[in-house]
Each structure stands twice: as structure tokens, then as C-alpha cells.
Amino acid sequence: MEDVYIARVGAQSMNQNTGNKIKALCTAAGLANMVDPGDLTAVKVHFGELGNDAFVSPLHAASVVKEIEAIGAKPFLTDTNTLYLGGRRNAVDHAKTAALHGFCYPVFDCPVIIADGLRGQSFTSVDVYGKHFDAVKIASDIVSADSMVVVSHFKGHEAAGFGGALKNLGMGCASNEGKREQHTTRPMILEDRCILCGACMNACPEFCISIAGKSVSIDLEHCIGCLMCMNTCPEHAIDLDWQDDGVVFVERMIEYASGAVGNKTGKAFYINFLINITPHCDCTPWNDIPFVPDIGILASIDPVALDKACYDLVNGEEGVLGSLLPDHHRPGEEKFTRVWPGTNPELQISYAEEMGLGRGEYRLVEI
Structure with missing residues (x-):
């Protein structure tokens, strides 16, 4: 059973501000045991898609970087390029998006390095079983880093149920081709819901969707399974075969997560932010209102225990009326499968x- 440390939201003095909470979490959870002086330390963040502002605040990420620098390590902010259209499909656009969202000097005095290179083609093959x-x-600069600190926004996810540290490792540390290997899911049109608005067609990065007359078709041979069509559809008229595709997606993502930390035994540290707990991934160019209130910040050396603690804490909250959560608003009721019906969030934990x-059993330690 691994300890998971939590600093809850709310403050009545300077000692309880977010920066001091992050410092206390890093100390209590053992950051200094995972990162050594002189380490080239990858700080794995998500810079957020253009149009989204739910990602972890650069001010909070800067507090994490400050603690790494205090150890004497050499941190760099990093993420990998995306498959879909937007502001992060290549390293040039990605670095610009990071700067626009505040991940730049003078907030940080460490560099932004896109870990899989200019076009997402720089990777190292890592054995998994x-x-x-x-x-x-896995993105080459993730593998090359001496240590890694994974800073994650815990929220919903349309295919995995939730996204936290495990998804930040699995999808977030994969090269372009690695993302393609995980995205084997293939969407289908629910014709009774479709209003032929064309939003899905405009969102598809591979131009796989077409409208002819009163029907929409998807070229599944060329579909990369990025699910931007599903995210974009205002009528929820695009779905998956959850029994097969959903399970395979999660299992492949977790296998990639194991590869991301394959050479980081005793050299990885994890922080999850249970703030702005929105339904969608930060990859969407928008964000909806949170479906539960803010809870706090958690840290651990075990990503499985950390994500399980976050999952339990979210389910323990009262749901927000008017959010994408249609029911199950009472504390203790399952939230994620109501926001994203058909998903199996706990599969991430069991397969990890x-x-x-790591292990899903944990002890929650308040600081």
C-alpha cells in the first residue's frame, strides 16, 4: 500500500497558498528521493490545446519546477506532438502554444523541449510485456531524461473514462506513431441523432468524414482514431464499440505507460491536480464547466495509487448541477461512467x- 499525499483546496493564510502546498507535497511525498542533483529532469505537463484553459496553471507548474531546481537538478518542460489538427501538431506550433499559455520566461527559467522532435518522429523503442x-x-527525450516529474490535470476522458497520471504517461509520452498504435478505436455514426451539421467533418485531421445527401460516412481505412469527431459533435451522434474498442484502447495506453517509465525505476514522481475537473481532455479546443467542485492537489511515487485516490475522491464529491454529469450527483455515486457512458475507468487501474x-491500494495522507 503506497502513501498518497493530499493538500486540499482552501486557504486562510500565506502558508496555505498553492505554492506552499506544492512545496509541502513535494517534501512529504519524497521528490528528493526520486530526483538527484544534476539530473536532466523531464517535467511532463500538458500545455493545453488552443482555446482550452482548464489545463494545470503554469504558475502551479512553476512551483513544481522550483522544487526540482532546489534539489540541484536541471528541469525542462516537455510534452509530445498531437495527431490531430490544432496548435500542437508539430514542435514549432507546440512551443508557440506553450508560450501563449504561459509556459515561458519569466514564469519559468527552464526550457520547453518537445520530446518527440519536430514532427513527432523522434522515438526510442522500449520493450514491454x-x-x-x-x-x-516512446518519445526519445522522455527516455533520455535522467528522471521525470509527471504533472497531470485529473479530469474526464471520452474513451478512458478519466485522464490522470497514467494517461499522461501512456498517451502523453508516445511519439506520433505510438499514438497511432494506441488509437485503434473506430467511431461510428448514430444516424438517428445526426443533424448533418458538418462539425465532425471539419474537425477530422485526416479528412475521413464526408456528407452525401442525408448521410455521413467515415472512411475507417484512413481513420486514425483520434476521436476529435466524437469530441466535437454537438448532438453526441458519434460513438464507439465500447466492449471491444474501449477496452483495447485503455490496455494499449497502459502498456505505453509502462514503457514511458521503463527506465525510470525510482526516478519518477507524480502530482495530480484535482482542480477544474472538467468532462473532456485538455486536448479539446474548449472546456466545459467542472462536473464536481475543486478538491485539491495530490502527490505520490506510485501513479496507480495516485489515480485511484483521485478517482475515489471525485466520486466522493457532490456533482455540479448544470454540468455534463446528468445524474449521480450524490456523494459516493459513480461520476465518470455517467459523464462518459460505456467507459470503464477502473480498467486503467486493474491493467496498470x-x-x-503500481498498486491501486493506497493510504491517503492529509498535509
Whole structure:
């Protein structure tokens, strides 16, 4: 059973401001045991898609960087390029988006390095032992880093149920080709809901969607499974075969997560922000209102225990009326499968345990 440390929201003095909470969390959870002086330390963040402002605040990420620098390590902010259209599909646009969102000097005095290179093609093959892969394609600069601090926004996710540290590792540390290997999900049109608005067609990065007459079709041969069509559809007229595609997506993502930390035993630290707990991934160029109130910030050396604690805490909250959560508003009721019906959020935890990433059992320690 691993300890998961939590600093809850709310403050009545300077000692309780967010920066001091992050400092206390890093100390209590053992950051200094995972990061050594002189380490080139990857600070794995999500810079947020253009149009989204729910991602972890650069001010909060800067507090994490400050603690890494205090150890004597050399941190760099990092993420990987996306498959879909937007502000992060190549390293040039990605770095500009990071700067526009505040991940730049003078907030930080460390560099932004896009870990999979100019076009997402720089990767290192890492052996894994899973159901789907013998080796995974991890961004080269993630593998090359001496240590890694994973800073994650815990929120909903349309295919995985939730996104936290495990998804930040699995999808977030994969190269372009690695993301393609995970996105085997193939969307389908629910014709009774479709209003032929064309939003999905405009969102598709591979131009796989077409409208002819009164029907929409998806070219599944060329579809990359990024699910931007599903995210964009205002009528929820695009869905997945959850029994097969949803399970495979999560399992592949977790196998990639195991590869991301394959050479980081005793050299990885995790912080999850349970703030702005929105329904969608930060990859969407918008964000909806949170479906539960802010809870706090959590840290651990075990990503599985950390995500499980966050999952339990969210379910323990009262749901926000008027959010994408249609019911199950009472504390203790399952939230994620109501926001995203058909998903199986706990599969992330159970398969991550099977892959040796950590344990779902935890002890919550208040600081």
C-alpha cells in the first residue's frame, strides 16, 4: 500500500497558498528521493490545446519546477506532438502554444523541449510485456531524461473514462506513431441523432468524414482514431464499440505507460491536480464547466495509487448541477461512467497493476 499525499483546496493564510502546498507535497511525498542533483529532469505537463484553459496553471507548474531546481537538478518542460489538427501538431506550433499559455520566461527559467522532435518522429523503442505490444515507441527525450516529474490535470476522458497520471504517461509520452498504435478505436455514426451539421467533418485531421445527401460516412481505412469527431459533435451522434474498442484502447495506453517509465525505476514522481475537473481532455479546443467542485492537489511515487485516490475522491464529491454529469450527483455515486457512458475507468487501474506500474491500494495522507 503506497502513501498518497493530499493538500486540499482552501486557504486562510500565506502558508496555505498553492505554492506552499506544492512545496509541502513535494517534501512529504519524497521528490528528493526520486530526483538527484544534476539530473536532466523531464517535467511532463500538458500545455493545453488552443482555446482550452482548464489545463494545470503554469504558475502551479512553476512551483513544481522550483522544487526540482532546489534539489540541484536541471528541469525542462516537455510534452509530445498531437495527431490531430490544432496548435500542437508539430514542435514549432507546440512551443508557440506553450508560450501563449504561459509556459515561458519569466514564469519559468527552464526550457520547453518537445520530446518527440519536430514532427513527432523522434522515438526510442522500449520493450514491454503486454497483451498488445512487445515494444512501444516512446518519445526519445522522455527516455533520455535522467528522471521525470509527471504533472497531470485529473479530469474526464471520452474513451478512458478519466485522464490522470497514467494517461499522461501512456498517451502523453508516445511519439506520433505510438499514438497511432494506441488509437485503434473506430467511431461510428448514430444516424438517428445526426443533424448533418458538418462539425465532425471539419474537425477530422485526416479528412475521413464526408456528407452525401442525408448521410455521413467515415472512411475507417484512413481513420486514425483520434476521436476529435466524437469530441466535437454537438448532438453526441458519434460513438464507439465500447466492449471491444474501449477496452483495447485503455490496455494499449497502459502498456505505453509502462514503457514511458521503463527506465525510470525510482526516478519518477507524480502530482495530480484535482482542480477544474472538467468532462473532456485538455486536448479539446474548449472546456466545459467542472462536473464536481475543486478538491485539491495530490502527490505520490506510485501513479496507480495516485489515480485511484483521485478517482475515489471525485466520486466522493457532490456533482455540479448544470454540468455534463446528468445524474449521480450524490456523494459516493459513480461520476465518470455517467459523464462518459460505456467507459470503464477502473480498467486503467486493474491493467496498470497487471503491467507492474503500481498498486491501486493506497493510504491517503492529509498535509
